[in-house]
Each structure stands twice: as structure tokens, then as C-alpha cells.
Amino acid sequence: MEFEAVIGLEVHAQLLTESKIFCSCSAKFGAPPNENTCPVCTGMPGVLPVLNRKAVECAIRTALATSCSVQRKSVFARKNYFYPDLPKAYQISQYELPLALGGHIDIELPGGTKRIGITRIHMEEDAGKLVHEGEFAGAQASLADLNRCSVPLMEIVSEPDMRTPEEGGAYLRRLHDILVYLEVCDGNMEEGSFRCDANVSVRPKGREGFGTKAELKNMNSFRNVEKALEYEIRRQVELIEDGGSVVQETRLWDANAGVTLSMRRKEEAHDYRYFPDPDLLPLLVADEWVEELRKTIPELPAEKVARLSAGYGIPRYDAGILASSRALADFFEAAAALYRGNPKTTANECIHWKDVILSGRLSPGTIAHAVEDRESGTISATASKKLVELVLETGKPIRALRDEQGLTQLSDASALDAIVDRVIAASPKEVESYRGGKAGLLSYFVGQVMKESRGKANPKVVQETLKRKLG
Amino acid sequence: MADVPVHEWTLLEAARKVREKEISSRDLTGALLARIERLNPGINAYITVLPERAMAQAAELDEAQARGELRGPLHGVPMGLKDIFCTRGVRTTCGSRILADFLPPYDACVTEKVLRAGAVLLGKQNMDEFAMGSSTETSCFGATRNPWDVTRIPGGSSGGTAAAVSAAMAFAGVGTDTGGSIRQPASLCGVVGMKPTYGRVSRYGMVAFASSLDQAGPITRTVPDAARMLSVIAGHDRRDSTCADVPTPDYLAAVDRPVKGLRIGLPKEYFESGGLSPAVKAAVSKALSALIDQGATAVEVSLPHTTFALSAYYLIAPAEASSNLARYDGVRYGHRAKGASGLIEMMSRTRAEGFGPEVKRRIMIGTYALSAGYYDAFYGKAQKVRTLIRDDFTSAFGKADVLLTPTAPTPAFRLGEKTDDPLTMYLSDIFTIPCNLAGIPGISVPCGLSPEGLPIGAQLLSNHFREETLFAAAGAVERAVPLPRVSPIEG
Amino acid sequence: MAITREEVLHVARLARLALSDADADRLREQLGDLLEYMKQLDGLDTSGVVPTSHAVEMGTPFREDTVLPFGDPEAILSNAPDREDGFFRVPRIIED
Numbered sequence A: 001m002e003f004e005a006v007i008g009l010e011v012h013a014q015l016l017t018e019s020k021i022f023c024s025c026s027a028k029f030g031a032p033p034n035e036n037t038c039p040v041c042t043g044m045p046g047v048l049p050v051l052n053r054k055a056v057e058c059a060i061r062t063a064l065a066t067s068c069s070v071q072r073k074s075v076f077a078r079k080n081y082f083y084p085d086l087p088k089a090y091q092i093s094q095y096e097l098p099l100a101l102g103g104h105i106d107i108e109l110p111g112g113t114k115r116i117g118i119t120r121i122h123m124e125e126d127a128g129k130l131v132h133e134g135e136f137a138g139a140q141a142s143l144a145d146l147n148r149c150s151v152p153l154m155e156i157v158s159e160p161d162m163r164t165p166e167e168g169g170a171y172l173r174r175l176h177d178i179l180v181y182l183e184v185c186d187g188n189m190e191e192g193s194f195r196c197d198a199n200v201s202v203r204p205k206g207r208e209g210f211g212t213k214a215e216l217k218n219m220n221s222f223r224n225v226e227k228a229l230e231y232e233i234r235r236q237v238e239l240i241e242d243g244g245s246v247v248q249e250t251r252l253w254d255a256n257a258g259v260t261l262s263m264r265r266k267e268e269a270h271d272y273r274y275f276p277d278p279d280l281l282p283l284l285v286a287d288e289w290v291e292e293l294r295k296t297i298p299e300l301p302a303e304k305v306a307r308l309s310a311g312y313g314i315p316r317y318d319a320g321i322l323a324s325s326r327a328l329a330d331f332f333e334a335a336a337a338l339y340r341g342n343p344k345t346t347a348n349e350c351i352h353w354k355d356v357i358l359s360g361r362l363s364p365g366t367i368a369h370a371v372e373d374r375e376s377g378t379i380s381a382t383a384s385k386k387l388v389e390l391v392l393e394t395g396k397p398i399r400a401l402r403d404e405q406g407l408t409q410l411s412d413a414s415a416l417d418a419i420v421d422r423v424i425a426a427s428p429k430e431v432e433s434y435r436g437g438k439a440g441l442l443s444y445f446v447g448q449v450m451k452e453s454r455g456k457a458n459p460k461v462v463q464e465t466l467k468r469k470l471g
Numbered sequence B: 001m002a003d004v005p006v007h008e009w010t011l012l013e014a015a016r017k018v019r020e021k022e023i024s025s026r027d028l029t030g031a032l033l034a035r036i037e038r039l040n041p042g043i044n045a046y047i048t049v050l051p052e053r054a055m056a057q058a059a060e061l062d063e064a065q066a067r068g069e070l071r072g073p074l075h076g077v078p079m080g081l082k083d084i085f086c087t088r089g090v091r092t093t094c095g096s097r098i099l100a101d102f103l104p105p106y107d108a109c110v111t112e113k114v115l116r117a118g119a120v121l122l123g124k125q126n127m128d129e130f131a132m133g134s135s136t137e138t139s140c141f142g143a144t145r146n147p148w149d150v151t152r153i154p155g156g157s158s159g160g161t162a163a164a165v166s167a168a169m170a171f172a173g174v175g176t177d178t179g180g181s182i183r184q185p186a187s188l189c190g191v192v193g194m195k196p197t198y199g200r201v202s203r204y205g206m207v208a209f210a211s212s213l214d215q216a217g218p219i220t221r222t223v224p225d226a227a228r229m230l231s232v233i234a235g236h237d238r239r240d241s242t243c244a245d246v247p248t249p250d251y252l253a254a255v256d257r258p259v260k261g262l263r264i265g266l267p268k269e270y271f272e273s274g275g276l277s278p279a280v281k282a283a284v285s286k287a288l289s290a291l292i293d294q295g296a297t298a299v300e301v302s303l304p305h306t307t308f309a310l311s312a313y314y315l316i317a318p319a320e321a322s323s324n325l326a327r328y329d330g331v332r333y334g335h336r337a338k339g340a341s342g343l344i345e346m347m348s349r350t351r352a353e354g355f356g357p358e359v360k361r362r363i364m365i366g367t368y369a370l371s372a373g374y375y376d377a378f379y380g381k382a383q384k385v386r387t388l389i390r391d392d393f394t395s396a397f398g399k400a401d402v403l404l405t406p407t408a409p410t411p412a413f414r415l416g417e418k419t420d421d422p423l424t425m426y427l428s429d430i431f432t433i434p435c436n437l438a439g440i441p442g443i444s445v446p447c448g449l450s451p452e453g454l455p456i457g458a459q460l461l462s463n464h465f466r467e468e469t470l471f472a473a474a475g476a477v478e479r480a481v482p483l484p485r486v487s488p489i490e491g
Numbered sequence C: 001m002a003i004t005r006e007e008v009l010h011v012a013r014l015a016r017l018a019l020s021d022a023d024a025d026r027l028r029e030q031l032g033d034l035l036e037y038m039k040q041l042d043g044l045d046t047s048g049v050v051p052t053s054h055a056v057e058m059g060t061p062f063r064e065d066t067v068l069p070f071g072d073p074e075a076i077l078s079n080a081p082d083r084e085d086g087f088f089r090v091p092r093i094i095e096d
Helices: A053-065 A165-182 A222-241 A287-294 A301-312 A316-323 A326-338 A343-352 A354-358 A364-375 A381-394 A398-405 A413-426 A428-435 A439-452 A459-470 B011-019 B025-043 B051-066 B109-116 B159-166 B183-189 B223-233 B251-255 B278-293 B306-327 B343-354 B357-370 B376-399 B422-429 B433-438 B467-480 C005-014 C021-043 C073-077
Strands: A003-014 A076-080 A090-094 A100-109 A112-125 A129-132 A141-145 A152-158 A194-204 A214-219 A249-254 A259-262 B046-049 B078-082 B120-125 B172-177 B192-195 B215-220 B263-267 B297-301 B402-406 B442-449 B455-462 C087-091
Touching: A003 A165, A003 A222, A053 A100, A053 A112, A053 A152, A053 A165, A053 A287, A076 B306, A100 A165, A100 A301, A112 A165, A165 A194, A165 A222, A165 A301, A194 A222, A214 A222, A222 A249, A222 A259, A301 A316, A301 A326, A301 A343, A316 A326, A316 A343, A326 A343, A326 A354, A326 A364, A343 A354, A343 A364, A364 A381, A364 A398, A381 A398, A413 A439, A413 A459, A428 A439, A428 A459, A439 A459, B011 B025, B011 B223, B025 B046, B025 B051, B025 B078, B025 B120, B025 B159, B046 B159, B051 B120, B078 B109, B078 B159, B109 B120, B109 B223, B120 B159, B159 B172, B159 B183, B159 B215, B172 B192, B172 B223, B183 B192, B183 B442, B183 B455, B192 B223, B192 B467, B215 B223, B223 B251, B223 B442, B223 B467, B251 B467, B263 B278, B263 B376, B278 B297, B278 B402, B278 B442, B278 B455, B278 B467, B297 B376, B306 B357, B306 B376, B306 B422, B306 B433, B306 C021, B343 C087, B357 B376, B357 C005, B357 C021, B376 B433, B376 C021, B402 B467, B422 C021, B442 B467, B455 B467, C005 C021
Parallel strands: A214 A249, B078 B120, B078 B172, B263 B297, B263 B402
Antiparallel strands: A003 A152, A003 A194, A076 A090, A090 A112, A100 A112, A112 A152, A129 A141, A141 C087, A194 A214, A249 A259, B046 B120, B172 B215, B192 B215, B192 B442, B402 B455, B442 B455
16 A cells, blocks of 8 residues: 655744843843843743734744734733743743734745645744753752743644655745745754654545644754654554554654654643633734735745746756845845856856855855856866855955966967967877867867966867867 | 821821921831731731831931932831732742742832832731632731731731731731722721722732732722822833723822712612621611712612622632642742652642642632633633623613622621631622622722621722722712721720 | 542642642532532523633733843842752652
8 A cells, every 4th residue: 555644844933033022031042041031031920921022023924924814813822831941830822813824835846836834823932941960879850941931932833735754844944944034033953943843644645534643853954854754654654554553642853863752741741721811912913014014025935036047047946046045145146247147157156155155255246257257268167166265265356366376268369379389280190180080189189288278278269279270 | 186196197197297297207117117016916917027127218218308309109108018019128928838938039010119109118918828818817827817806807818908007007008809809808897998990000020819800909098098009009011911001090189079970880789699798788878878968879780690700700710820820839939848759749749838728729720620621611601701791890881980889798707717618708709709800990998887896898890990980989988987997906 | 510539630730739638538529519609600601702811902012122131140040949050950850
């Protein structure tokens, strides 16, 4: 029997705000333990939450960018459970009435575009962090750092529309790019600013209903998400084929072992007793506010890919790489504006130098000049690469370096004539064979000329001159 | 006219005499501290008395005044706060063992406001544990006694505040009212207690019981004193999302407003209640006559869902409380059980040792009402009943400007009388609870004494943010029904 | 309304309240009585009634996104029953 997987992804993204969602503490990562805390985020008696406007704006903009409908009224609820990293013993989250519902994003697959539905987007606060003490004699304990408590998060829940790990990966990357484009999330997966949980089930291909799903956690890179999905799908299929059945449970991805492991938890832990948080009133979003925020939505990755590809005549694949980062795409467009000659070469250069460009060490002018000089035959491809490296090393302008290093090609036919004549004169036997029909010998002559010119001759011009002179 | 003893002055008199330098804040504060020292052991109105701090504060205020600097309308006047308001560096217990040693690193908004107005803080007043109770018997610091009869309870949960004000151990106090916790003890102790509109006073730094119902308000010996106090503590506060951004009127001016033409609604369901004592009924009738004599008119109104209010309240309040009190887990502050081998055991034993029986009972009901499978039948249903109760008031206020009812069904009962029967205890809040569910303001004003000589209060209710109408009506009752201002206790 | 001993113990576990046998028995009785009283609500038709979470209906206000540090981490930690190196210290977590 052939099986197919049904995959839904839940992404938790930390919103890019200065302060926390319900208090004025800094939301920055990496402070000493409990430095970024106050009575509110440590759940002291009598203190109260007040909602951060910027956090709401980030979530609304995400909803608009993913075609969700922003709800005029949403409600913050309390999710009740005890844990030392949760000071109030409840997490303020949105439950029954989330901020946004019913959107989608389109992902690029080898076979074309696929639309993945988004069920909902809601806002919530993060919990703190526990550090576990070593098991030295009698000192087994845990230490709570509450810096992360009440850092603003947004949860984006997809429909179970993905069928393969590749689709999952493509969705995740596209969503990640959108959030970074919007500047609502820094997208850092290692620091946990962009986290993903997956719901996975399998079913015989062609069947309508869903199988029992497992929830996968602890995957902290795109690659790990794909690997965990692959493993889990195979595990479930093998389980069913061996006559077993899938148990609904949470499983942790162990990246070192490359397996998912069951995380045993008591059933009662799931009775969260959600109810509307009486310390906050309903979140009301006026249409005017939404329209104002709509104006701040930049061109998004999918639109950018289409425009770059059509507008500059570059392959969709290349446009996709350029559009994976707003900064890279902007760089490319700036370089392509400085030299309009061959955008495809400019695109290739931008893709080649992607990491350096994103680190801010190159200017669009450098790439534009490099491409322009190559196209005009002033420098060779090799020289172009060397020159960019020299720019990075010395910080000098590329054209100054070109002249200083003498990397200009000999493209002037008259200057080449002498060398070509010398080579022809020195190889009478080869000239005879060539003229006798051994056309393959042309590359021998080219090689000789290049050697004579110490690599500076333009191979194209050399070839033409040789052909002309050898008849 | 014979001289009135210092402690019997009203809040307004005391403030005026300090302002006009007839007495220093030090002498005033000293007099009250001496009275506390004499009477508090028998009444137990204060959990924490702050003699040194109060005297230092008084001295500082006297010096400020000597420099020509008056802090505000309460300059130099000593008062107390229910031990539910956080006070920076002064332990705030909420009447519970679990917070017995808690030192807040912040002041409640109410604390800030009374201090900024120049008040001297005498101490923190006794209360039912986490404000859960109607008799101040659930405090882990021992019961407070009614200064009119020490064998009786003072009402609750702000029983310490009502008893302290009634026994002249403070010129005023601030209590909190979730289902009657200001008005019922005020009624039982013969003082004035006002619960403002939900959102009128900031809840910031006030230990939460049921967040959608809790509201702070003054307890004083006169209606003008209550009006003055409310002007001090009311007002918008950005730290409380549920605090209304509306201007604070001059409440003191409202007290003398004529009541001529005021429509007094009499909710028939309140007067038909089986538990209503004849003495209370008679006293409330006297209050009504006083209002009619001054030109008000009476009209019968109906609040048909009144009988469901108690059930709705005892689902909503415990549900919110079960969540609000979950933070007392022994991790960051408060009591922690000793010798637990694991985390769950530590938390469960901490809470078992730290909370008293009434608090545990309410946490249990509330957890149950929110738990899977029961939410719709209990909590969800109660929230709908709440809508019906609020709608009842909305239509009643179409016919009447204020409603007049008894505050409590009976005068003060005896200590221990109802402690074993939670439901009977809960029924003592039957007239005060609907007001909290609807979020409207209410005031209890003394209107008579029972045959045994126990005080009885009348409750006046008005529509949202119409506290001025309440002060006018309560002022009219107070002027027409002369009663002793201070309880007849002497230590 | 009858409530079973198991339900009492389940709710107590959810609420992290250690109960003695006597506590559990007394609470079973008292909760049963209270829930019985509250059953009166069943007789009230609330179909089509919108639930009220707050008597005063308005939208939640906002804070601007400005950092205002509390500035006294020691005051946050000073009430802790157990602490270590700036952390709150708790007994080990036994997943049972």
C-alpha cells in the first residue's frame, strides 16, 4: 500500500519589539539571569498586564502579508498550568478568538506553485528558561531565569496542507522570509526567535480522512525540520505496515541520533482551563488601523520573485535566491541599475557573493563595475573574481585596483597582432597541419598567445585574430 | 459645646485642623497610635501596626508644612489600608500564611495616591484571607471582632478596616469589594462604605481575588469623608488596563446636592427575600422615609434575575481566583513547604500549608468550574447569567436614579456562627453581589440600630460612573438619621 | 450534585493542593452541596445570551513600545525562598 503524509506546521515567532508584550522590560536576548524582569513579568501579587501596541501591529502586518482576515475583536485568555518558568502559573494567549483567521501563502515547488492554508495567527507571551543543575550529591535542582517571560510571540498555525518534508521545508522558508521582510521577527532559529512544531500523520494514498497524528518538537533548523519529518513519516508508515498503530503524542526530535522520541506526559497536564483574561479587555482593531498598516507592507518574496524574473529576464530559480533576502534583492537591483548591460550576469555575481553582500562589505557599484568590465572584455572572468576579492581585502575601488594590478585584458586587435604574428611564425608545422584541416589546433594557438600575453589577452579577440590570420 | 475627643473627629475635621495648625500631625498620629495600642488587642483590626514609620511620616509632614508645603487634602491625617494593598517595604499578607513575610518592592496605586495626598499610614488592616469571606474569620492572623459587640463578627472581607474606622483607630481606611466586602462590613460596623464603579479606582498593586469584580473603595465614618477619600483614590492609571479613562468629579460637592425629584427604586426581589430580618427592613424603611421627606419619590422596580446572582458569583469569582492564586507556588516569594523531594510535591504542599480552608474550597470550585467538560455548564453559563443581571439593572435605571436596598440581610452575627456552613455564610452577601456582577457603584450608609443595639446599613446603587448621585442620596440619609459615629467601645 | 472522591482528587491535582483524606472527604461533601445549589442555573434559559466577562465593555488600552527597566533585580529576587547566582532555585522536576 502506498502512503502519503499529512503535515501541519505551527510556528512561534518572537516579535521584533523593544519591550515585552505586557510590561516595559527589555525583550532583548542574552542579559544576565533575571536582569530583564519586573513585578509584572515575575507575577508578583496585584500587578497587571498592559498590551504593547507594536506587538499587535507586528501580528496584524503578518496577518495582512499572509492574506488572513484580521478580526475586529479578539480576546486574550489564560492558559493555566504550573511550571517554575511560568510565574503567574498561566500564560496569556489567545484561544477561542484569535487576532487573525483564514489566510494562505504560496510556495514554490519543482512542479510549480502550491497554496498552503493558514488557519490562524494569535499572540501570546513567552515563558522563562530553566537550567538544570548537575546531579552531584544531594543538589539536584533547577534554576529559573525569567528574562524571557512575557517576551511577545506570535503563533502561526497552518492547515494540514503539506504532503512531503520538502513542502514543509518550502513553507517554513517562505514564511520565515515573509516575517523577516516585514521586519516583525529577526528569524534567528538558534536563539529561538523562530520555532517550529509539526503535526504529522500518514494515510493510505487517495483516502480522505486523517490518521492519528504525532506532534514533533525541538527542531531548530530548516534542515532539522525536514529530517524530523522524513524520519517520523517513515516511522509511522513502518509502524502501520507492521500491524501497529500510531499513538497521539508529543515526540522530541533528537538531532544527534536522527530520531524522534516519545515525550511522556500525564494526561491531566492538558487541562489548561482556558478562560478570558479578566485583567485585559477585548483587543479591538478598527478598520482604519488595519488600512494604515496595510500601507506599510513591503513587496513580499513571491511578488518580488515574479517581478525580478520578468523584469530582468533572469531565471525564476535565481530570482528566488535573490528574493530570499530583502537586502540581497535590493542590492541586486541597485547594481543592475548602475550597469544595465547584462542583468543575468549581475544576478549570478550577486548570488556568488551573497554572504559577503549580506554582511555589508560590498557596494552595488563594485559588482556593477566588475560585470561591466567583463562584458566589455576589459577584464577576464578570473580577473573579475580576483578584483572583488582584492576590494574586500583592501577596500580600494575596483577600477583603481584593476589598473594598479594591470589586470586589464588586451582586447585591442592591433596590440595583439604582433603576438599572434610571433606565435604563427614560431610554429610552422602546426600552421601547416591546421591549414591541412586540423581545426582543433586553434586552441593550441590560443594557448600560445595567452601564454605570450601572460594571461592578459582577451581569448575571444585572440580567437578571431588567429582565424583571420590563419585563413 | 463639649470638646469632641481627637479620635472622634471626622476625616475632614482632622484634615482641616492639621491644615489650620490647630494640631500637628505628630499629635494626631500619636493619639491614634495610643488608641490602637489600647483597643487593637481586643478587636484585632490591624495585622501590622507601624508606630515608628507613622511617627516618622507625621514628623516629616509637619516639617513640610512648616516650610509651607502641603502635600494634599489628607496632609498629616493618619489612616489605614486593608492588607491587600501592596506597600513598598511593608509586609503585605492578604491575611494569608502564604504571604506572611512578603515584602513588595512596589506600592499599589491606591497606596501611592493616599501617600501623595499626605496621609500617614498607621498600619495594614485585617481581612478574610485573600478577601474570601464575609466575617473576617478566615484571616490567618485571627478573627477581627465587631467593636459594637466583641462576640460578633465585623463582617468581611474588609472587616479590619471597618472595625478600625468604627472604633476610631483610623480616620479612614481603604477596603476592597468583590461581592460586598466593603459595604457589608461597613453596614455591620455602623460606618460608611463605598464600592465605586468597576474601573473607577486602579487595581494596580491590589492583590487580586476576582479580577473582573474587585474594586477598591473608602470606608469612613461619614458620607463627606467617603466622598473626599474617593476623590483621592479615583482616577485613570495606565498600569491597569481595566481602569476607566474618565475625569474624577468633585465628590465632596455632590454630598450636599438636594435629592428633591430623585427617583428611588425599590427592587421588590430584595425586600421579598426570606432571610431579611425585620429590624433591617424597618431601618431601611426609615432611610426611605428620610429621602421622601426631602423630596425624593419612590418607585418599585424589578431585578428578576436576582435569585441567580449568588450562584453566578460563586462560579465566576472562584474561577478567576483559582487562576489568580495559582502564582503562589513557593518559587519566587511567599511560603515554601520544607523538605519536599520534587517540584510537584513542593508546590502542592506549599499551597496546602499556605492556604486556609475557605481559600482552598474556592480554588477547588473554581478549578472545577473551568475544567474540561464543565466549562460551559458552569463558568460559561455564569457569564451569561451575568449578562442578564446587568441587563436587569440597565432597565431598572430607566425608571429610577438610585436603588435602595438593605446592605446585609441581618445585623452582625456571632463569631463561629456560620464558619461550618459555607453556603449560609455566602448568603450574607446576597444583596451586595449583583452590584459587582453589573459593575455598578454602591454605598452602604448607616440607617438604624437593631433592638440589640447593632448597626444596620442601607445600600444605595446607581448606574455606572454615577457615584455623585449615591453621595447625594447617602448624604441625605445620613443627615436625617442621626446615629453615633463611633462604636461604643472603650478599652 | 454528587461529586466523586476521584473528581475531588483530580481537581486538587490540577490546582496543586495536597489534600489529606479528611480534607478530601470534607471537600467532596461541601463542593457537592455548593454545586447542588448552583444547579438552579440549569433552570434558566440562556440560549442566545452573550456572555459577559466585564460589566464595563471597552477595548483594551495599549502601551507604547518603550523600555523602562524596573532597575532593581535584587528586589525581584529578595523574596525568593531559595536562590542561587541570580536564579530562582526549585527542587528537581520529577516527571512521574
